[in-house]
Amino acid sequence: MDIKIAWRNIWRNPRRTIIIMTAVIIGIWSMIFLTAFMRGMVVDMIENGIATLTGDVKIYASGFRSDPALENRIRNPGPLAEKVQANLPADAHMAARIRVSAIAQNARHSAGVTLVGIDPAEEAGVSFIGDGVATGQMIRPGNPVDIVVGKALLEKFETKIGNKLILMSEDAAHEMASRAFRIRGIFSAELEATEKRFVFVSKSAARGMLQIGADVSEISVMLENHDRADAVAEKIAAAIDTEAYEVRTWKELKPMLKAYINIFDGYIILWYLVVFAAMVFGIINTTLMAVFERMREFGLLKALGMRPWRILRAVLIETAFILLIGAAAGNTLAFSMVYAIGQRGIDLSMFAAGFEYAGMSSVIRPEIFAGDVVLANAVVICLGLVVSAYPAARAARITPVEAMARN
Amino acid sequence: MSIVEIRGVDKTYQQGKVFVQALKNIDLTVEKGSFAAIAGPSGSGKTTLLNIIGGLDVPDRGDVRVDGNAYADMTRSGMAELRLCRIGFVFQAYNLLPVLSAVENVEYVMQLQGVDKKQRRERAVAILDEVGLSGRYHNRPAELSGGQQQRVAVARAIVSDPAIVLADEPTANLDSKTGEGLLQIMEKMNREKAVTFIFSTHDRMVMSYARRLIHIRDGEIENGKPME
Numbered sequence: 001m002d003i004k005i006a007w008r009n010i011w012r013n014p015r016r017t018i019i020i021m022t023a024v025i026i027g028i029w030s031m032i033f034l035t036a037f038m039r040g041m042v043v044d045m046i047e048n049g050i051a052t053l054t055g056d057v058k059i060y061a062s063g064f065r066s067d068p069a070l071e072n073r074i075r076n077p078g079p080l081a082e083k084v085q086a087n088l089p090a091d092a093h094m095a096a097r098i099r100v101s102a103i104a105q106n107a108r109h110s111a112g113v114t115l116v117g118i119d120p121a122e123e124a125g126v127s128f129i130g131d132g133v134a135t136g137q138m139i140r141p142g143n144p145v146d147i148v149v150g151k152a153l154l155e156k157f158e159t160k161i162g163n164k165l166i167l168m169s170e171d172a173a174h175e176m177a178s179r180a181f182r183i184r185g186i187f188s189a190e191l192e193a194t195e196k197r198f199v200f201v202s203k204s205a206a207r208g209m210l211q212i213g214a215d216v217s218e219i220s221v222m223l224e225n226h227d228r229a230d231a232v233a234e235k236i237a238a239a240i241d242t243e244a245y246e247v248r249t250w251k252e253l254k255p256m257l258k259a260y261i262n263i264f265d266g267y268i269i270l271w272y273l274v275v276f277a278a279m280v281f282g283i284i285n286t287t288l289m290a291v292f293e294r295m296r297e298f299g300l301l302k303a304l305g306m307r308p309w310r311i312l313r314a315v316l317i318e319t320a321f322i323l324l325i326g327a328a329a330g331n332t333l334a335f336s337m338v339y340a341i342g343q344r345g346i347d348l349s350m351f352a353a354g355f356e357y358a359g360m361s362s363v364i365r366p367e368i369f370a371g372d373v374v375l376a377n378a379v380v381i382c383l384g385l386v387v388s389a390y391p392a393a394r395a396a397r398i399t400p401v402e403a404m405a406r407n
Numbered sequence: 408m409s410i411v412e413i414r415g416v417d418k419t420y421q422q423g424k425v426f427v428q429a430l431k432n433i434d435l436t437v438e439k440g441s442f443a444a445i446a447g448p449s450g451s452g453k454t455t456l457l458n459i460i461g462g463l464d465v466p467d468r469g470d471v472r473v474d475g476n477a478y479a480d481m482t483r484s485g486m487a488e489l490r491l492c493r494i495g496f497v498f499q500a501y502n503l504l505p506v507l508s509a510v511e512n513v514e515y516v517m518q519l520q521g522v523d524k525k526q527r528r529e530r531a532v533a534i535l536d537e538v539g540l541s542g543r544y545h546n547r548p549a550e551l552s553g554g555q556q557q558r559v560a561v562a563r564a565i566v567s568d569p570a571i572v573l574a575d576e577p578t579a580n581l582d583s584k585t586g587e588g589l590l591q592i593m594e595k596m597n598r599e600k601a602v603t604f605i606f607s608t609h610d611r612m613v614m615s616y617a618r619r620l621i622h623i624r625d626g627e628i629e630n631g632k633p634m635e
């Protein structure tokens with residue numbers, strides 16, 4: 001009966017109820033949808049950051065991180081790779097690469113680059129280069145002259161597919177090594193910096209040029225779930241010789257990215273509080289109005305012997321109805337918008353220059369995180385009830401004599 | 408046996424700097440089964456006296472005892488419990504919850520009293536029949552006339568066999584014919600169910616129904632002696 005009474009009471013003034021419900025709907029919607037949007041950006045930053053060549057977990061020889069020189073390479077990587085592979089979840093991918101600083105040069109230009117020796121098949125599912133090239137062909141495994149470069153580098157060097165590109169670097173014996181490659185394909189990346197920085201050759205070409213036998217520079221692991229990086233890293237570290245090798249997760253490799261994520265998390269909570277503060281005003285106001293209009297009824301109920309806590313509860317049930325209906329509608333709206341936008345995403349290329357700088361792509365796909373949805377709903381419903389406790393307490397405290405004097 | 412015993416009750420209200428003594432040294436005893444009217448002009452203290460008997464207001468001085476309970480010794484929740492189960496109230500107007508139908512209004516107090524669901528409906532319907540509201544069970548107050556609304560209030564007041572029903576000018580907002588109808592119902596309930604009624608009025612017709620008249624003027628009882 002209390003539920004029935006509350007339900008009928010909220011529809012005594014439908015206009016007011018609808019207005020406040022609308023406020024709750026907009027509040028919840030903005031919390032969930034805009035957060036999903038921001039989350040989409042963050043996820044995108046992480047994906048870009050990790051997929052570039054970072055990976056979720058990376059294994060190096062000790063010392064490579066502080067001095068990525070050729071002598072800090074992983075020598076005889078076979079047994080290590082086997083141990084790493086044995087400690088990966090089934091859905092993980094792993095790739096071993098050679099990477100070294102080099103100078104790229106053609107007739108007109110030269111630039112510092114990172115020379116990366118890869119096995120294209122291994123890179124699939126590990127880094128962006130595993131997705132293939134935008135134009136031309138991928139390097140062939142074992143081929144000594146194939147090279148794939150970024151679109152931006154190609155433009156900068158004013159060259160094209162089929163042309164020659166010289167790479168120079170220091171080899172294992174600290175001698176200057178140089179080799180001529182032929183551009184076979186062009187990759188494009190989310191970030192121009194990536195396109196200018198990396199050039200890809202086959203592992204055997206890199207090894208031959210650098211005189212490093214079968215060695216590699218790093219082993220990179222990609223997981224389905226980036227949040228599991230810590231757990232996987234621990235497991236690998238337990239299995240290998242941590243004197244000789246270092247295991248690092250993306251959070252350690254990309255501290256900026258981690259910092260961004262923390263800022264976003266703080267920002268989301270701040271955003272929730274701002275939206276909620278705006279709603280609070282409406283909720284208190286409406287509930288106060290609804291309560292003051294009916295003081296005589298509360299006085300009557302108290303005269304009849306109704307206890308204050310029961311009146312408090314009655315008012316809170318009414319608020320709860322408004323909050324729950326508003327929240328349900330707000331969630332539905334937010335979820336359906338995210339669903340409608342789906343994988344197509346929202347193209348922000350109009351404003352994209354700034355995004356690229358921050359390591360994001362111009363197409364944002366909103367991502368709903370369960371935790372955000374729970375938080376948004378909890379903030380609105382719990383705090384909504386808390387703030388309406390004040391008007392409810394006013395109703396509960398009225399005495400019959402005061403209420404009758406209100407005529 | 409007395410159901411209401413009041414000794415030496417004073418009540419003064421303060422309005423700004425003005426003090427109004429609403430009740431002066433009231434002594435009053437009302438016997439079980441009475442059908443008594445507190446009669447007096449407007450402002451004489453009728454409402455104040457009924458509110459004090461009903462425990463809605465607290466006297467500045469004096470003792471109040473209703474149905475064997477000395478108010479001075481009771482807690483707030485004890486008072487609420489007493490009002491809920493032993494005292495019925497009928498006010499001048501706005502007696503009913505507008506969102507509930509006639510039968511729901513009667514049922515609601517029974518729910519507060521803890522009467523189980525099936526009994527609530529049976530008893531509510533039966534009492535509405537007795538006050539002449541068969542067929543109006545499901546009307547909301549706004550769909551009932553003033554007289555019908557007051558009858559619902561009487562039905563609600565007596566449905567759980569209270570020790571006493573206090574009615575503050577229950578006919579003041581009704582025309583005299585409707586008012587008379589309401590009094591006849593109250594009197595019938597008083598006779599058939601032996602429920603004690605105390606009602607206030609300044610209307611001669613209403614006074615004529617009382618078996619005992621308690622005249623009050625300027626907060627003082629002029630004649631507290633039973634007519635019976």
Ligand SMILES: Nc1ncnc2c1ncn2[C@@H]1O[C@H](COP(=O)(O)OP(=O)(O)O)[C@@H](O)[C@H]1O
Nearest residue numbers: 420421422427429448449450451452453454455
């Ligand atoms: N809450 C109150 N505050 C101030 N004065 C009051 C209050 N209630 C009643 N009074 C005063 O007390 C006197 C008695 O009032 P009341 O008991 O309402 O009389 P009646 O019901 O006979 O008209 C009146 O003078 C009235 O103005």
Ligand SMILES: [Mg+2]
Nearest residue numbers: 453454455576
């Ligand atoms: Mg009065």
